[in-house]
Amino acid sequence: MTIRSLLSVLADGRFHSGRELGEQLQVSRSAIWKQIRKVEELGVEIYSVKGRGYRLPGGLDLLEISAVRDLLKAEAASQLGEVALELSMESTNLEALSLSQRQDCHGRLFVAEQQTAGRGRRGRQWVSPFGRNLYFSLVWRFEHGAAALEGLSLVVGLALKKALAASGIEGVGLKWPNDLLFGNAKLAGILLEMTGDASGECQVIIGIGLNVAMQPEQAEAIDQPWTDLQSIKGGTVSRNELLAAVLNELVPMLDRFKQFGFEPFAEEWMAANAFQSLPVELQLGDQLIQGVCRGVNGSGALLLEREGETKAYHGGEISVRRA
Structure with missing residues (x-):
C-alpha cells in the first residue's frame, strides 16, 4: 500500500x-x-x-497523469515526454534542472502535489501546500542560446492566460515579465532557468505555480496580495483539466516561439498587459525608475515612458509596481 x-x-x-x-x-x-x-x-x-x-474534510482533487493525457490535443500529446509526478518534492524546477544537467530532457514534465522548497523569482518562497494548486516544470530545448529566449516568459504567461480563458476564467491580466494577476492580486508566477550552452543548444526549465484552491491559513507566508481560481470562479476547478488546458496552449506556442521569437505574440500580450498606460515603478538593480508603462517591444523588453521619451528595459532583476 x-x-x-x-x-x-x-x-x-x-x-x-x-x-x-x-x-x-x-x-x-x-x-x-x-x-x-x-x-x-x-x-x-x-x-x-x-x-x-x-x-478528508472537503475531499481531495488528486492529480492523475492518465487523466491529463486523455485530455491532451494531438500536438501537445505528441511532444509531451515522460511525466514525473510525485506527492512531494523540494521543487519541480530543481528536480528538472538537476536531471537536465545530465541528459536531454526535452518535453519532460515534472509535477508535484506539494513543494517543500518552492521558489519564485529573486529567491522568493513559493508557498506550495499539498494538493491545492498546480506546481510543475516543463523542459524545452532551444538551439540558439540565451539570446533567442528574450520574451519567453511573456509567451508562457500568455499561454497560461489563454488556458484559463478556455477553462471559463476571464479577466486575467499579465504583469511583465512573469506574473498573472486578477485585479491587483497575484494568481500565478513563472520561473525560467537554463542549462547548457548560453550561446548554443540549451534546455530551459519552465516552472509554473498557479493558485487553484489555496486556503487562507496556508498562505500566511505570502507577502503580497494573492488570489486563486476557486475564489474567482466561485466553485471547484479540476486540476487535471487545468493542467491539460495549459499544456494544450503552451506546447504549440513554444514551437511557434522557437521558430519566430516573441514578435508574433507582442500585440496579443499588450492587449492583456495589466499595467498598460499606467504609472509604474521599475526596480532595476539598486535603481528605482518611475514612468508610464507603454507595453513591450518586439523582443519582449518593457517600454517605459519618462519625460516624453520611451526607453526599452530588458530582463534581469526587474519588477513592476504601480507608482
Whole structure:
C-alpha cells in the first residue's frame, strides 16, 4: 500500500473505517494508522472519529497523469515526454534542472502535489501546500542560446492566460515579465532557468505555480496580495483539466516561439498587459525608475515612458509596481 493509494480512497471526502480501508487496500488496520500519520506529515488534515473512521474534510482533487493525457490535443500529446509526478518534492524546477544537467530532457514534465522548497523569482518562497494548486516544470530545448529566449516568459504567461480563458476564467491580466494577476492580486508566477550552452543548444526549465484552491491559513507566508481560481470562479476547478488546458496552449506556442521569437505574440500580450498606460515603478538593480508603462517591444523588453521619451528595459532583476 502507498500513501497515494490511501489518499485515492479518502479523496471522496467521506468517512472510511479502518477496517474498510484495510480490506480495500489489503493491509492491516495498524498499517492504515501508520500511513495516516504519514499523510498528516504532508500537511493534509484528516478527521478521525471513533466508530466512524477517517475522513478528508472537503475531499481531495488528486492529480492523475492518465487523466491529463486523455485530455491532451494531438500536438501537445505528441511532444509531451515522460511525466514525473510525485506527492512531494523540494521543487519541480530543481528536480528538472538537476536531471537536465545530465541528459536531454526535452518535453519532460515534472509535477508535484506539494513543494517543500518552492521558489519564485529573486529567491522568493513559493508557498506550495499539498494538493491545492498546480506546481510543475516543463523542459524545452532551444538551439540558439540565451539570446533567442528574450520574451519567453511573456509567451508562457500568455499561454497560461489563454488556458484559463478556455477553462471559463476571464479577466486575467499579465504583469511583465512573469506574473498573472486578477485585479491587483497575484494568481500565478513563472520561473525560467537554463542549462547548457548560453550561446548554443540549451534546455530551459519552465516552472509554473498557479493558485487553484489555496486556503487562507496556508498562505500566511505570502507577502503580497494573492488570489486563486476557486475564489474567482466561485466553485471547484479540476486540476487535471487545468493542467491539460495549459499544456494544450503552451506546447504549440513554444514551437511557434522557437521558430519566430516573441514578435508574433507582442500585440496579443499588450492587449492583456495589466499595467498598460499606467504609472509604474521599475526596480532595476539598486535603481528605482518611475514612468508610464507603454507595453513591450518586439523582443519582449518593457517600454517605459519618462519625460516624453520611451526607453526599452530588458530582463534581469526587474519588477513592476504601480507608482
